[in-house]
Amino acid sequence: MANLLVDERDVKFTLFEQLKVQDLCQHARYAGWNEKVFGMLLSEARKFAEKELFPLNIEGDKEGARFDQGAVYSVPGTAAAYRKFVDNGWLTASEEEAHGGQGLPQVIKSAAHEMFFAANFPFMCYANLTHDAAKLIELFGTEEQKHLYIEKMYLGDWTGTMALTEPEAGSDVGNIGLKATRNVDGTYGLVGQKIFITNGDHDFADNIVHLVLARIEGDPPGTKGLSIFIAPKVRVNADRTLGAANDVRCIGLEHKMGIKGSPTATMSFGEKGECVGYLLGQERDGIKIMFHMMNASRLAVGMWGQGICSVSYQHALKYALERKQGQSIENPDPATQVAIIEHPEIRRTLMLMKAHIEGMRGMLYFCGYAMDQVAIAGSDEDKRKWQSLVDLLIPICKAYPTEKGVEFASHAIQIYGGYGYTKDYPVEQFLRDSKVACIFEGTTGIQAIDFALRKVRMQKGEVFACFLRDMDRMVEQAAALPGWEKYTAQMQRTKTALGELPAHLALGAAEKGAHYPFLKATPFLDAFGDVVVAWFLIWSAVVAEEKLEALFQKKKLEDQESRLAFVRTNADAAFLDGKIQSARFFIANILPITDGKIAALQWGDVSALVAAEKSF
Ligand SMILES: Cc1cc2nc3c(=O)[nH]c(=O)nc-3n(C[C@H](O)[C@H](O)[C@H](O)COP(=O)(O)OP(=O)(O)OC[C@H]3O[C@@H](n4cnc5c(N)ncnc54)[C@H](O)[C@@H]3O)c2cc1C
Structure with a gap:
């Protein structure tokens, strides 16, 4: 059984087979790195997350931080874990060597953070806030302030x-x-x-x-x-x-x-x-300075949402494979109970979680990768292009995975049944923990306003429109694959409808008043999230289709039956086929709902605005 935090195979697929982040190593800034070392570092991160951070999180929930006679006591074990975290280089992972850092690309740090956040977000708050505060002093402090504070903070002493x-x-x-x-x-x-x-x-x-x-x-x-x-x-x-x-x-x-x-x-x-x-x-200049770390902090909280989704899914999957209840639908036998993963409703729920998690992983890593591109851009134009992409994606990277975190922690409890509602298993903790991610670093509502009223309007709407257009290349590649036409047609339909929303909101504001786009901001953000996730899933399916076909060819498997049998017994083939199923599931089961969300938005209803306060 894989670890219960994240699917490490999928992490590496997304980084190295889909986004090809190892290409960053061709740039002087990351020249000392390569895919193998990235992979080793991530495996170490996963082990640390699993062995140290996750057990500390479970204990931390029981005991909690305490306030007693004016003093605050952290959860026992935190100090030792923090020391190890710092000594292993994770606090300053993406800082330059001059500041004692490792100089890792942001995207690799993001992938490691997914594991750490999945394991223990309360612990990671110490690391993230310390890093971000030190970073602001590094960027804006006087020489004296830098001398006084940064080293002590980056060394983990303060x-x-x-x-x-x-x-x-x-x-x-x-x-x-x-x-x-x-x-x-x-x-x-x-x-x-x-x-x-x-x-x-x-x-x-x-x-x-x-x-x-x-x-x-x-x-x-x-x-x-x-x-x-x-x-x-x-x-x-x-x-x-x-x-x-x-x-x-x-x-x-x-x-x-x-x-x-x-x-x-x-x-x-x-x-x-x-x-x-x-x-x-x-x-x-306080707000201007604070805003400097906003993108990184919002991406981090989004990554925590992803971590909650992932840890909930991994636990639910293990439970579904082990828990036996009910009979087989095809071969019913009262004397033989089957694992609940055989029940279609459990499979549907697991697939809903898996598909979202994989697509959001692509989206979040891509945002980290775009930040790296800003750092290494060779021209002002390139820098501006990548920065606008980051700015457009940040509200969705913060809001969408954190909202899904609450939903999927709840799905995990459902899969555990009554046991999930007890403290015998950690899934109830995941649900309690998850909600705050939708609140701090700007609530979901605030992210939606930022997206719909500022980010979509950047450069007269061209950043948003161009991002949607850029999806076409991958969608066209998918359309050329056997059996994909219906799926890519759905994607194009939904994407086209989404692309019409900025004009609809502008018209609504002119005809119905300035409140109108505010009223529709959250549904717009949500629909955008669905389309972005679908795009990353299509992209990963295109890569997986090619790799799976190569595997079949290597094994000389021509007919459908022998290919299916191979997928059932070979782990790599099963993984690649799983990527394709995730994409198909999402497009067929989610995008038609997205069409509905868009239609509901375009309906133009304003009853929530019109209703008198006394009517509520
Ligand atoms: C566990 C935890 C840890 C925290 N850590 C920190 C920290 O380290 N440092 C720190 O400074 N803060 C921290 N916060 C505070 C957090 O950032 C705020 O709770 C958050 O910004 C929301 O503010 P509020 O709670 O006052 O809610 P309000 O601002 O009162 O919002 C209530 C509701 O109204 C909505 N709303 C408010 N204004 C608007 C608007 N203009 N348009 C549309 N909707 C709106 C919100 O979306 C929300 O749904 C933390 C909070 C929690 C719960």
């Missing part, structure tokens, strides 16, 4: 946080009110509270470096008036030794439905008037 949210400022970041006042020595005094701060306090690092969005007294309202400050838990001396406490305190942890291993803290800054903040970048 951790980091991102402190944005306040009671009156969640999605509405522009409403942040935490107050900063200028001190005579060029530092700032910070006063106020932040809520929901992941890893705001804990017990396993010597220092915690908070990046805090705040408003300097007298600065204008809205996002334009925000500045960003470094506020360490303990002040740092010039030689990087620790000085006095910095009047930053955790005043409580949230009691949450999931990710209990991750402390979600209410933080108080400057209760005694002694919290010193150090400006990062320029005054009022």
Whole structure:
């Protein structure tokens, strides 16, 4: 039985056979790498995820992070696992060697992250937030700030946080009110509270470096008036030794439905008037600076959604192969129970999960790959082209897999039946954990607005239109394969209808009012996600068809019957055939529903807008 986190064979297929990311190694930046070493690193990542991180996640859910008399205690075992994670080079995997990194392409880091996230997201919050906070200091800090903080954070001695949210400022970041006042020595005094701060306090690092969005007294309202400050838990001396406490305190942890291993803290800054903040970048550049890490963070949370889908599927598949209930439909025998995977409804559910997971894997890795292309682009035009693609894909990479995470964790429980609802198996934890991914780093609704009202309109709609046109090459290749015509015709039909939506929304806004595209943003995002996933599945099927045919030829298998028999007994053939079935299943079972979603959107109904608030 394969591991219960991710299908490692499919990870490698997507990277090396479909996207061919090893071609990046032809570029000077990645010249020291090759496919074999990437593969070895990913196998190591999988082992670490399986042996260390996953058991820690299960234990972490039982015990949870604790708040006791002003102190926060992380889940036992976290410190040791974090040390190993850092020492194995994963914290700085894609950083350049000058910063102690390995210089891996983002796409390989993304693939490793899928495994780590599938195993233990609460643990990965320590790593991700620390990395992202250090990265912002690397990009925008003064030489002194870089000297003081980055190395300690990249070495795993100190951790980091991102402190944005306040009671009156969640999605509405522009409403942040935490107050900063200028001190005579060029530092700032910070006063106020932040809520929901992941890893705001804990017990396993010597220092915690908070990046805090705040408003300097007298600065204008809205996002334009925000500045960003470094506020360490303990002040740092010039030689990087620790000085006095910095009047930053955790005043409580949230009691949450999931990710209990991750402390979600209410933080108080400057209760005694002694919290010193150090400006990062320029005054009022806070949002601009924060936005720098937004794409990477949103891709990471999307990857966690993918991780939840994957770990749910792998568990459900194992259970379906082992659990015996009911009789065979073809050869019923009351004395012989069959494994539940023989029941069509269980197979349909498993295939629904498998197909989505494979297509989303292609989409998420491709987005990481596009980020690598931005990094190595030889011309401004190339850089702009790849960057626009990343910008277009980010909202869907964040929102679609996280929404599917909730759905598929629920499907996994269904496959386990009553046992899935108990704490004897981890699938109920997956469901509880999954929901928050749809909320932080911008809710699904906020992603949809970003997509429908900003990203689709980039360069007068040309980025979106061009992306859809680029799908044609692969769809045409699939159409030339035997038995594919009906599937590719469906794809073209759905894609064409999707391509008409921007014009429909513009017309709706003109005729029915500015609210109209906002009302339709989430269904639009969802339909786009279906089409993108379908495209990656078609692409993978084209590759798989060619490889499977080569296998048949090598074995001299000409007739359908012997080919089918071979697929049933040969693991590689079964895998490749499975890729083809995934694509066909998705196109036949999902895209007609997508047509319906598009039709519902185009129906133009505005009753939710028209209804008086009292009518709800
Ligand atoms: C476990 C956990 C960890 C977190 N970690 C961090 C962290 O480390 N740092 C940090 O700063 N924050 C963190 N957050 C906060 C998180 O980012 C916010 O919860 C999130 O941004 C949503 O804000 P809110 O909860 O105030 O919801 P609201 O903004 O009140 O949203 C409520 C609902 O209204 C919708 N809505 C709001 N505004 C609009 C709009 N303009 N248009 C359409 N729909 C809208 C939303 O989509 C949502 O469905 C965390 C939250 C949780 C639960």
